[in-house]
Amino acid sequence: MTTVSLTVNGQSVTADVDPRTLLVQFLRDNLRLTGTHVGCDTSQCGACVVHLNGQAVKSCTTLAVQANASVITTIEGISQGGELHPMQAAFREHHGLQCGYCTPGMIMSAIDIVNRKGNTLDEQTIRAELEGNLCRCTGYHNIVKAVAAGAQGMAQTPLQQAAE
Amino acid sequence: MTETGIGAPVRRKEDQRFVTGQGRYVDDFNRPGQAHAYFLRSPHAHAAIRSIDTGPATIMPGVIAVFTGDDLAADKIGGLICGWMIHSKDGSPMKAGPHPALAQGKVRYVGDHVAVVIAETLAQAKDAAEAIVVDYDVLPAVVETAQATKTPVQVHEVSADNTVFNWHLGNKDETEAAFARAKHVTKIDLVNNRLVPNPIEPRAAVGEYDFGTDNYTLYTTSQNPHVARLVLSAFIGVAPEHKLRVIAPDVGGGFGSKIFIYAEETVCVWAAKKVKRPVKWTSDRSEAFLSDAHGRDHVTHAEMATDENGKIIGLRVHTTANLGAYLSTFSSSVPTYLYAPLLSGQYDIPAIYCEVDGVYTNTAPVDAYRGAGRPEATFVVERLVEKTARELGQNPAEFRRKNYITQFPHATPVIMTYDTGDYAASLDKALEISDYKNFDSRKQESARRGKLRGIGFSSYIEACGIAPSQAVGSLGAGVGLWESAEVRVNPTGSVEVLTGSHSHGQGHETTFAQLVSDRLGISIDQVSIVHGDTDKVQFGMGTYGSRSGAVGMSAIAKAVDKVIAKGKKVAAHVFEASEGDIEFKDGRFGVAGTDRSMAFGEIALQAYIAHKFSGQDLEPGLKEGAFYDPTNFTFPAGVHICEVEIDPDTGVTKIERWTAVDDFGVIINPMIVEGQVHGGIAQGVGQALLEGAVYDQSGQLITASFNDYCMPRAIDLPSFQVGMTTTPCPSNPLGIKGCGEAGAIAAPPAVINAITDALGHEDIAMPATPQAVWRAAQKARMPMAAE
Numbered sequence: 001m002t003t004v005s006l007t008v009n010g011q012s013v014t015a016d017v018d019p020r021t022l023l024v025q026f027l028r029d030n031l032r033l034t035g036t037h038v039g040c041d042t043s044q045c046g047a048c049v050v051h052l053n054g055q056a057v058k059s060c061t062t063l064a065v066q067a068n069a070s071v072i073t074t075i076e077g078i079s080q081g082g083e084l085h086p087m088q089a090a091f092r093e094h095h096g097l098q099c100g101y102c103t104p105g106m107i108m109s110a111i112d113i114v115n116r117k118g119n120t121l122d123e124q125t126i127r128a129e130l131e132g133n134l135c136r137c138t139g140y141h142n143i144v145k146a147v148a149a150g151a152q153g154m155a156q157t158p159l160q161q162a163a164e
Numbered sequence: 165m166t167e168t169g170i171g172a173p174v175r176r177k178e179d180q181r182f183v184t185g186q187g188r189y190v191d192d193f194n195r196p197g198q199a200h201a202y203f204l205r206s207p208h209a210h211a212a213i214r215s216i217d218t219g220p221a222t223i224m225p226g227v228i229a230v231f232t233g234d235d236l237a238a239d240k241i242g243g244l245i246c247g248w249m250i251h252s253k254d255g256s257p258m259k260a261g262p263h264p265a266l267a268q269g270k271v272r273y274v275g276d277h278v279a280v281v282i283a284e285t286l287a288q289a290k291d292a293a294e295a296i297v298v299d300y301d302v303l304p305a306v307v308e309t310a311q312a313t314k315t316p317v318q319v320h321e322v323s324a325d326n327t328v329f330n331w332h333l334g335n336k337d338e339t340e341a342a343f344a345r346a347k348h349v350t351k352i353d354l355v356n357n358r359l360v361p362n363p364i365e366p367r368a369a370v371g372e373y374d375f376g377t378d379n380y381t382l383y384t385t386s387q388n389p390h391v392a393r394l395v396l397s398a399f400i401g402v403a404p405e406h407k408l409r410v411i412a413p414d415v416g417g418g419f420g421s422k423i424f425i426y427a428e429e430t431v432c433v434w435a436a437k438k439v440k441r442p443v444k445w446t447s448d449r450s451e452a453f454l455s456d457a458h459g460r461d462h463v464t465h466a467e468m469a470t471d472e473n474g475k476i477i478g479l480r481v482h483t484t485a486n487l488g489a490y491l492s493t494f495s496s497s498v499p500t501y502l503y504a505p506l507l508s509g510q511y512d513i514p515a516i517y518c519e520v521d522g523v524y525t526n527t528a529p530v531d532a533y534r535g536a537g538r539p540e541a542t543f544v545v546e547r548l549v550e551k552t553a554r555e556l557g558q559n560p561a562e563f564r565r566k567n568y569i570t571q572f573p574h575a576t577p578v579i580m581t582y583d584t585g586d587y588a589a590s591l592d593k594a595l596e597i598s599d600y601k602n603f604d605s606r607k608q609e610s611a612r613r614g615k616l617r618g619i620g621f622s623s624y625i626e627a628c629g630i631a632p633s634q635a636v637g638s639l640g641a642g643v644g645l646w647e648s649a650e651v652r653v654n655p656t657g658s659v660e661v662l663t664g665s666h667s668h669g670q671g672h673e674t675t676f677a678q679l680v681s682d683r684l685g686i687s688i689d690q691v692s693i694v695h696g697d698t699d700k701v702q703f704g705m706g707t708y709g710s711r712s713g714a715v716g717m718s719a720i721a722k723a724v725d726k727v728i729a730k731g732k733k734v735a736a737h738v739f740e741a742s743e744g745d746i747e748f749k750d751g752r753f754g755v756a757g758t759d760r761s762m763a764f765g766e767i768a769l770q771a772y773i774a775h776k777f778s779g780q781d782l783e784p785g786l787k788e789g790a791f792y793d794p795t796n797f798t799f800p801a802g803v804h805i806c807e808v809e810i811d812p813d814t815g816v817t818k819i820e821r822w823t824a825v826d827d828f829g830v831i832i833n834p835m836i837v838e839g840q841v842h843g844g845i846a847q848g849v850g851q852a853l854l855e856g857a858v859y860d861q862s863g864q865l866i867t868a869s870f871n872d873y874c875m876p877r878a879i880d881l882p883s884f885q886v887g888m889t890t891t892p893c894p895s896n897p898l899g900i901k902g903c904g905e906a907g908a909i910a911a912p913p914a915v916i917n918a919i920t921d922a923l924g925h926e927d928i929a930m931p932a933t934p935q936a937v938w939r940a941a942q943k944a945r946m947p948m949a950a951e
Binding site for chain 2: 034047
């Protein structure tokens with residue numbers, strides 16, 4: 001067993017883990033943060049995307065020990081004071097989800113896209129940047145609309161973005 | 165229309181939990197004392213099992229038990245079943261081979277279940293599975309659909325040539341006569357490629373047994389938990405029906421693949437009692453590729469006869485349908501009664517004859533996948549119609565229009581009676597939205613850039629709202645396909661609706677609440693939808709075949725009507741008026757012709773406090789149930805137009821425009837309906853351009869991960885232009901036809917018709933990958949060089 005210490009959604013966490021434990025297993029099994037999902041075993045689907053030190057990573061392809069001393073944000077950690085994060089609100093408003101299984105990863109990826117590409121995103125950019133996330137329900141049509149709107153929403157709420 | 169009533173694009177109630185990571189899927193459930201199951205699967209497509217030595221595995225760290233098929237047999241656990249009996253042309257019943265949950269003596273596809281290890285952790289179970297010694301006698305395998313009956317390989321003892329059934333539908337003599345007098349006959353050979361459903365949530369199961377009460381609980385990724393309970397109890401014999409609770413909580417997509425009752429959940433429930441611990445299994449994606457039931461996989465030759473006026477006068481079809489190594493739960497119905505009855509499409513075709521040979525191969529079982537039979541039928545009809553129009557030198561839109569059914573009801577030669585529709589209206593709207601009249605100039609503009617532009621139509625129809633119980637019973641179904649609902653009104657006037665439908669992305673918690681809120685005149689927030697738990701919902705047939713609106717909501721409407729009727733009785737006592745004088749309008753019960761009225765919630769309270777009537781006159785309480793059995797299938801139909809641009813140098817096909825005009829009858833929530841259309845189109849485009857399950861000759865699945873099986877990504881798809889036309893469905897009280905499968909049915913022929921239009925020849929198969937399209941484009945450029 002190996003000891004890992006990290007910050008998850010603003011809280012300090014220390015645990016002994018089997019060295020082969022993946023970050024997603026640590027989040028789901030140890031911390032019971034089950035919003036982060038596993039949809040594949042080849043790092044393709046993106047249902048497991050979380051932020052590690054502010055950048056999107058696939059937590060199925062990250063060892064828990066690699067996240068030692070880092071700051072992790074999951075889908076459970078982005079809304080503030082009961083208010084949805086603008087990207088969460090945009091997915092809801094634009095029907096960017098159906099079964100909801102890919103949604104946490106989509107939202108975490110989308111926030112990362114905005115962080116990297118800014119608040120005004122054209123359709124082609126969004127589609128290309130969603131390369132690492134699979135959705136089987138929506139045909140992406142409304143996800144693209146949601147990401148564009150969420151990006152605009154994030155521009156209007158700088159405090160929330162900063163909290164990310 | 166109110167802001168939340170029928171027809172309003174209400175934002176989904178369920179989304180709050182999904183966007184915040186609070187959805188509860190099966191893998192999110194962990195039971196106290198839970199152990200983990202891992203299935204040892206066959207690495208061979210076909211092998212006799214000489215022996216299995218589980219000894220080395222049982223002494224591995226953390227191992228609680230290792231079970232094989234012998235252990236299940238010792239406990240008299242039955243095999244998995246196929247619930248739809250198909251009879252061959254000669255009247256003989258289909259040849260159903262045994263389907264044990266864990267192999268007994270033989271494995272028949274790569275991924276077949278050989279043994280299960282139950283351990284303290286999943287990692288320990290996986291490690292121990294590697295220590296199981298299986299002595300296989302590897303046998304030759306049959307993999308290809310078209311070769312299944314032409315090989316000495318025998319998958320099941322019950323079938324010498326791997327035939328499951330030789331089935332037919334239609335009138336052979338009339339069809340032959342039509343072809344004899346035809347002016348023109350168009351022929352086509354088609355492969356409907358095998359697909360892997362791939363909902364993003366893999367299947368999972370947690371079995372639990374309570375020794376105190378003798379109760380079993382199964383958490384499972386199911387589209388129809390009551391059907392799962394029925395099959396697990398009545399047929400497989402894992403537990404008595406009244407002692408088995410099946411819970412299907414949030415389920416992350418199904419597309420048909422979560423209808424079926426699989427080996428894994430069977431074993432988890434059974435093993436929980438054996439090891440006296442809850443037993444959990446979660447599929448990984450590789451297992452899902454191997455063992456989720458696949459879809460499609462047809463090889464078809466079809467011919468269309470036309471007369472001197474360009475009218476279609478006959479259609480004959482021969483299809484070989486690969487059913488895989490075992491008959492999955494509804495597999496036999498998919499290439500038969502969900503397929504051939506749709507071969508008339510939207511067209512007035514006087515004579516149709518279809519033969520279907522169902523065959524076994526050493527591949528994963530094949531069963532219903534989004535559309536289930538109807539996409540395969542539509543692909544045949546719409547490819548043939550397109551090719552016929554081209555051969556006759558007719559405009560494909562106008563050729564379709566000339567042959568459309570225009571009078572309703574219309575009885576086809578293949579047992580369906582279409583109730584209503586206006587196919588020309590959808591075509592006109594689609595032509596307008598797609599700017600068809602300017603297509604030629606766009607094509608020329610593409611040509612100037614060295615690109616090939618093509619346009620493809622798909623005038624699809626589907627039969628859904630599945631289904632009238634008596635009708636499907638006469639066709640071989642083992643169950644009725646009605647739906648149930650219970651509307652429980654609380655003393656405060658809030659309402660719980662218990663439904664046998666199951667939502668795994670369809671948004672029932674919103675649309676069903678819209679209906680009830682609209683009918684009862686109460687806020688949508690006062691309505692909770694309860695589903696997916698056999699202890700709460702008495703019975704239900706679940707969600708598939710675009711049936712939850714047309715059938716599930718009709719049951720709810722019926723129960724709501726009963727609630728209103730009971731409410732009127734209560735109100736009559738409260739107002740001391742005649743029951744016949746009580747009106748219910750805008751959420752209030754009132755006495756006709758007076759200003760005396762009370763809100764729905766006030767009457768609900770009166771029903772429960774029961775101070776205004778005696779128990780002899782009226783039962784207290786306000787709770788009603790209903791079963792609704794449809795009187796006909798519903799027939800959603802529409803026109804999709806796909807416009808592509810092909811780069812002949814790279815073979816890349818880019819979808820430039822997608823127009824969908826659908827007639828779904830009455831729509832409860834257009835936002836959700838459009839979302840269903842988008843998702844269906846994406847799966848259809850995936851089939852046409854990207855997806856295909858490929859087995860090698862030895863039966864190894866080559867495309868067994870998302871690295872190898874090409875799922876549609878955002879960059880592969882355009883935004884869609886979606887329009888609607890409406891002819892209300894006359895056969896259910898809400899006028900709903902259903903929308904869940906339309907896109908997946910319509911899309912594949914639209915794409916291939918567009919590609920073949922661009923190429924100028926018909927020689928392209930699905931998936932039309934860049935490599936395939938490049939080859940086809942070279943053939944178009946230099947026909948000789950590509951030979």
